[in-house]
Amino acid sequence: MDHIAIVGVAQTGYEAKIRNKTNYDLVYEVTKGVLDDAGLSLADIDNIVTVSNDFMDGRTISSMAVGEAAGGHDKNISTVEGDGTFGAFYGAMRVLGGFNTTLVVAHSKGSEGSLKHITNAMFDPVYHRLIGIEAISASAIQANSYMDRFGLSEESFAMVSVKNHQNGFNNPYAHMPLNLTVEDVMKSARIADPLKLLDCSPVSDGAAAIIIANEEYSRRAKTRPVWIKGIAHCVEEYFLGDRDLAVAKSLRQASRKAYEMAGISRPVDSIDVVELYDAFSYMEPLWLEGLGFCEEGRGPGMLKDGITLMSGKLPVNPSGGVLSSHALLVAGLARIIEATLQLRGEAGSRQIPEAKTALAHGINGPCGQSHCVWVLSSEQ
């Protein structure tokens, strides 16, 4: 693969309701921010990928409404409806395909629509939507299946929520840093068993942007480039009943491909920090298994053994993760941004010392139907 790099990042703070800024305003803010960060001007950007969802924005072809805010006048602009990691994947492909630079920008305001209605609408309109299923209940079924298969406890998931909400205090962008105990999580309101309120991420408003550049343009940017060493995504069955929900099959395949591209054979030894898509507490251990950091069913053990703590061998979600801030679509791009900041040594009080290789991860579809994996490095 040609050498391509992330040369700029920007994100808004994540909040429950950003009342004083429209989607257009959010996109403008992070587009300005990412150009400033990279030390590039709009003239240096030769194509743009916007990431948005029509149901979230409440308008069709939602991408068309933010093209101008993304600096898209007279430029090649394309769009991805899905998590930001997938938008960034498309952006990287465009640089590999001959563009010098791609600006990728994602936005969403969960405060404006009804998330339960929106996620209900991702299911089949004939067989599933009519029984009222939406993202929380579907995820609860997955958590139940995962616990049942491997004999896992709700407390082991609660520990993830405690860790990530605590980590959120080190992230000035986080929506919901919280000081919790396992007991607090266990005693929080039952939502859909085994998920309780504090097992679930909040719904946030926010936006984020990155610039991906080829080797030449990475030298023009003022930032220390973060090199893209391996990227892959993979999708599995659409119907939940067709899938084995206790095993992250498509993540296993995506991570294998990304590691192969990056020349990594033992990820647990090669990767210094992980930012993954923990929309619900149980997802962190399940995705760690899919990422090949441990055997199936052993994900919760990684936290019990302290491995995934800030001070551990493999810190996971030092930013507080998606459990602390969840702007849909934006959250995956935020994982890439957090990984980039770690490798630039600019992650402030959430910095993992001497991080050289980082992994960022995003999901799309119910219960992680598809996964996108990024292996990033501070070294070319």
Place this chain on the structure above:
Amino acid sequence: MIKPEKTPILSQKGQIAMPYTWWVGNAGSRFLAALRDDARIIGNSCEECGKVFVPPRKNCGYCYRELTKWVELGNEGTVIAHTVVHFSFSLHPCRTPFAYALIKLDGADVGFMHVVRDHPERLSNNVRVKAIFRDRALRIGHILDIETFEII
């Protein structure tokens, strides 16, 4: 008069209600008609990998070939995963608490997602459940022609 920068932020209310008519296709029509007319759950199977699907579909995604063999499944099955729902939501088919369950119907190889309305607290994985159909006059060829699954 120019309003000051600190003017309280206004919002607009709106709603998108969009009518659709989704054609359910040949395989789906046979499935829904069997619910309506016979109170039976039918699926179809792949002649290459042998997998039995429900709801039935046009082709096998694994072997990438058409499914031509139809099978009548049991109206009973085993719960393979479930959740008891405690929050309320206007699209729920009944009042909470109720359960969503993935049910391995007898003779099928995939989970069938539906609801268990009564005694969700008695539900666990591996329990046997059976489909309870609405009265014939109320069945219209709809997934909720099966009113609920009941713990046996």
